Amino acid sequence: MRITVDQDACIGSGQCVLSSPEVFDQRDADGVVVLLQDSPEPGLREDVHEAARICPALAITLTPP
Template sequence: MKITIDQHACIGSGQCVLASPEVFDQRDADGIVVLLQDSPEPGLQEDVWEASRICPALAITLTPS
């Protein structure tokens, strides 16, 4: 899976960080999402799917590898 983030759409809710802290973080200045891994290992993919699903701004796009 490949992860793409739209930082312009992100509203800084932090739901992605709560769902998958190994893959997502937030900037200290404004809370906008920061991608730590753009191709997570298989063991993290379920959490990444959940993060994408619950993102209120739909700022996370997942593409199968």
């Protein structure tokens, strides 16, 4: 799985960070998503899928490898 984030679409709700803090973070200045890993290990995939599913701005895209 490959992850991309649309920082322009992000509204800074932080749901992704709560779901998968190993993969997502937020900028201190404005709360916009920061991607820490674009290809997470298999053990994190379920959390990443949840983060993408609950993102209110739909700013997270998951694609197959």
